[in-house]
Amino acid sequence: MAIELKSSRLVQSIPRSGIREIFTLAETLENVIHLEIGEPNFDTPPHVIDAACSALRSGATRYTSNAGILPLREAIAARISERTGRSVSPDRVIVANGAVGALYLAAVLALERRDEVLIPDPCWPNYLGMFRLVGAEAVRYRQRPENGFLPDLGNLQELVSSRTKALLLNSPSNPTGSVIPMEKLSGLVEFAESNGLYVISDEIYEDIVYEGEFASVLECDYQSGTLCVSGVSKGYAMTGFRLGYIVVPDRLVDGSRAVIESVAGCITTVSQHAAISALSGPQDGIRERLSAYRNKKQIVLDTVGDTGRLLGRLQGAFYAMIDVGERVGGSMQFAKDLLQEKAVAVSPGITFGADWDHTVRISYAVADEQLRSGLKAMLEFLEPQGGN
Numbered sequence: 001m002a003i004e005l006k007s008s009r010l011v012q013s014i015p016r017s018g019i020r021e022i023f024t025l026a027e028t029l030e031n032v033i034h035l036e037i038g039e040p041n042f043d044t045p046p047h048v049i050d051a052a053c054s055a056l057r058s059g060a061t062r063y064t065s066n067a068g069i070l071p072l073r074e075a076i077a078a079r080i081s082e083r084t085g086r087s088v089s090p091d092r093v094i095v096a097n098g099a100v101g102a103l104y105l106a107a108v109l110a111l112e113r114r115d116e117v118l119i120p121d122p123c124w125p126n127y128l129g130m131f132r133l134v135g136a137e138a139v140r141y142r143q144r145p146e147n148g149f150l151p152d153l154g155n156l157q158e159l160v161s162s163r164t165k166a167l168l169l170n171s172p173s174n175p176t177g178s179v180i181p182m183e184k185l186s187g188l189v190e191f192a193e194s195n196g197l198y199v200i201s202d203e204i205y206e207d208i209v210y211e212g213e214f215a216s217v218l219e220c221d222y223q224s225g226t227l228c229v230s231g232v233s234k235g236y237a238m239t240g241f242r243l244g245y246i247v248v249p250d251r252l253v254d255g256s257r258a259v260i261e262s263v264a265g266c267i268t269t270v271s272q273h274a275a276i277s278a279l280s281g282p283q284d285g286i287r288e289r290l291s292a293y294r295n296k297k298q299i300v301l302d303t304v305g306d307t308g309r310l311l312g313r314l315q316g317a318f319y320a321m322i323d324v325g326e327r328v329g330g331s332m333q334f335a336k337d338l339l340q341e342k343a344v345a346v347s348p349g350i351t352f353g354a355d356w357d358h359t360v361r362i363s364y365a366v367a368d369e370q371l372r373s374g375l376k377a378m379l380e381f382l383e384p385q386g387g388n
């Protein structure tokens with residue numbers, strides 16, 4: 001008799017992202033405007049593609065060391081020093097499978113079973129799965145549009161328990177587009193240090209900031225407790241290369257290498273060479289793409305700004321949360337109906353947290369015309385008679 005083997009309860013308990021659910025549904029339809037998936041609508045820069053091709057031709061087809069090749073770790077360290085004014089040893093840099101892989105590594109390094117990690121509300125849903133995989137519990141801290149979607153120290157302090165081990169920060173933020181200024185960031189890092197918590201900082205959108213300067217946790221003094229994650233996916237339009245990294249304190253370097261050895265061996269060799277080219281080659285593309293995103297942000301402001309539906313200020317990344325009101329079936333049903341009726345895909349707010357079921361998130365990293373028509377169609381769907 002055949003025995004039916006099931007996946008573990010742990011795997012069954014991993015929450016799935018509503019972004020992916022809508023994306024998968026949208027794939028079954030034609031001519032859909034995709035405002036749900038968050039990835040740059042630009043091609044990878046040609047010099048990076050050239051570098052990848054020539055690396056392959058010159059034999060970059062073998063394993064590398066667990067932490068990644070030294071020239072890449074040096075390029076990452078050089079970029080960090082240039083941006084933060086602080087030097088970081090390449091030894092502290094560990095190359096990972098995208099920022100996702102780097103975040104998972106952070107979770108494995110910092111958390112034990114039943115530990116608590118403070119995560120933003122609303123937040124990118126993938127954090128939940130990775131913390132679940134290490135047996136930790138995610139506790140949400142408040143971020144509200146009326147406070148610029150920034151963390152509130154009073155609220156954070158109330159949430160700390162004897163089990164709290166880490167504070168996760170995400171600036172620029174997915175899904176809110178908020179950016180934590182340096183003054184606020186220092187306060188958050190001090191809070192973490194005084195409560196003996198790790199800071200896991202997801203800085204994957206660091207290249208996409210419209211107002212003021214980007215502030216990194218690597219500029220703060222608490223380096224012994226800081227795990228800083230970034231990568232080339234968003235800034236360099238290289239999502240498919242799956243190349244991210246994490247900067248860890250010296251004492252966690254060996255452990256990090258051991259984890260990579262266990263789960264990946266090493267990161268795709270050709271991607272490592274492509275990332276050297278991205279980080280060390282011409283940087284004009286970053287400015288050009290930023291300027292294009294800025295125009296797209298303006299399209300969002302021009303289209304939705306006056307409706308009173310736009311939440312927060314769009315200071316970074318390429319996301320906006322839009323209030324669609326309380327609806328029967330909530331934001332998931334709304335996203336499905338909008339997709340069926342107007343062929344516009346958006347992410348349901350519920351996937352970013354239970355309190356956000358009256359919202360949807362759009363990614364404005366799409367062609368300008370698509371963005372205009374997608375937003376117009378959504379507003380028509382919301383207000384069919386042109387009423388308020």
Ligand SMILES: Cc1ncc(COP(=O)(O)O)c(C=O)c1O
Binds near residue numbers: 101231239242244
């Ligand atoms: C907040 C946030 N962190 C991390 C990632 C993952 O980046 P990567 O593609 O480098 O794994 C994403 C991707 O959407 C993201 O939005």
